[in-house]
Amino acid sequence: MKSNYLKIGKDTIQFINKALIENNISGKILYVADPFVDSIYGHVVRPQIEDIGTLKEEKCDGNTIAYSMSIAERCIATDVNCIVGLGGGRTLDVCKYASYVSKTPFLAIPTTASNDGLCSPIAVLKRKDGKPKSLGSATPSMAIIDTEVIANGPIQNIMAGLGDTISNYMALLDWEFAVSKGKDEMNGYAYLMSKCALGTLMQSHYTEICPELIEDLVNSLVMSGIAMDYAGSSRPVSGSEHLFSHALDYYGKTNNLHGIQVALGTVAVLKLIGFDQKPVIDYLKRFGVDINPSRLGISEDVFIYCMQHAVEMRANRYTYLHEADLSTKKLMEIYKEIVEEM
Numbered sequence: 001m002k003s004n005y006l007k008i009g010k011d012t013i014q015f016i017n018k019a020l021i022e023n024n025i026s027g028k029i030l031y032v033a034d035p036f037v038d039s040i041y042g043h044v045v046r047p048q049i050e051d052i053g054t055l056k057e058e059k060c061d062g063n064t065i066a067y068s069m070s071i072a073e074r075c076i077a078t079d080v081n082c083i084v085g086l087g088g089g090r091t092l093d094v095c096k097y098a099s100y101v102s103k104t105p106f107l108a109i110p111t112t113a114s115n116d117g118l119c120s121p122i123a124v125l126k127r128k129d130g131k132p133k134s135l136g137s138a139t140p141s142m143a144i145i146d147t148e149v150i151a152n153g154p155i156q157n158i159m160a161g162l163g164d165t166i167s168n169y170m171a172l173l174d175w176e177f178a179v180s181k182g183k184d185e186m187n188g189y190a191y192l193m194s195k196c197a198l199g200t201l202m203q204s205h206y207t208e209i210c211p212e213l214i215e216d217l218v219n220s221l222v223m224s225g226i227a228m229d230y231a232g233s234s235r236p237v238s239g240s241e242h243l244f245s246h247a248l249d250y251y252g253k254t255n256n257l258h259g260i261q262v263a264l265g266t267v268a269v270l271k272l273i274g275f276d277q278k279p280v281i282d283y284l285k286r287f288g289v290d291i292n293p294s295r296l297g298i299s300e301d302v303f304i305y306c307m308q309h310a311v312e313m314r315a316n317r318y319t320y321l322h323e324a325d326l327s328t329k330k331l332m333e334i335y336k337e338i339v340e341e342m
């Protein structure tokens, strides 16, 4: 199921029936939506599906592996020909994994651009104990990203999307480092794609959140997803800064957006290894992305603990953190610096 329909721009939510027709979809179509988002955009989506086939519905009310599997089972047992997913990352990840397991084509309509999962081959779902788990999956075969819909969502989600893109900066450094240590292999195509995703925003001349910047952001996040697809893993866009964020999700009690946490991780690790942080800090300040840990409710103790335990989050993801000085004293200094500078 390779991607064969991608439309990004203003009012593209009107292209649902076109996407379905071009992909020869007919018969039963399962519309899976976040209830709140459905109350705003459902009236635009439903008639377009009804134009093409028989509308079946599922109100997405969870994001566990079991729930996603139950949707996969429904697709298999009742001969659903396509899943149309509308909502944020949680809803789309439920659909993505259900589509992958049941081999059902999937049209993703993201309503937020808070991370690069919107068109990636990875779904993050919850285990029985409530802990998140990244699951290998497939990139949505079709995606429609309406920049106006994204613009109407919470600004914090856009900030988080900007944060997830800057994490490519650290992820690429970590990847090169791992390769130099013989701990991983390079995939030049995926590397280039991730670098382009980063460049799209680092070189963007927009400084305020405007429609043009949102389009750059969406393009960047989609390119990051393609980089993952090329690499067959999240390696091109996920390094030590993501391990730190995973540790916060695992051990911390805060509830910050993923993109903000990985941006904080990027600055923290760059400081730790003594690399130039200026391009990253300039980028975050230019767009007003706030990563100050004290304002995010991340205490010094939690910050230190999660930096020290980040490498345990994922086997086979060798990074600078594996060889860095993770002493409490050093991490205390870094925490203090970030609180003061950001």
Ligand SMILES: [Zn+2]
Pocket (backbone or CB within 6 Å): 115, 116, 164, 167, 237, 238, 242, 258, 262
């Ligand atoms: Zn990410």
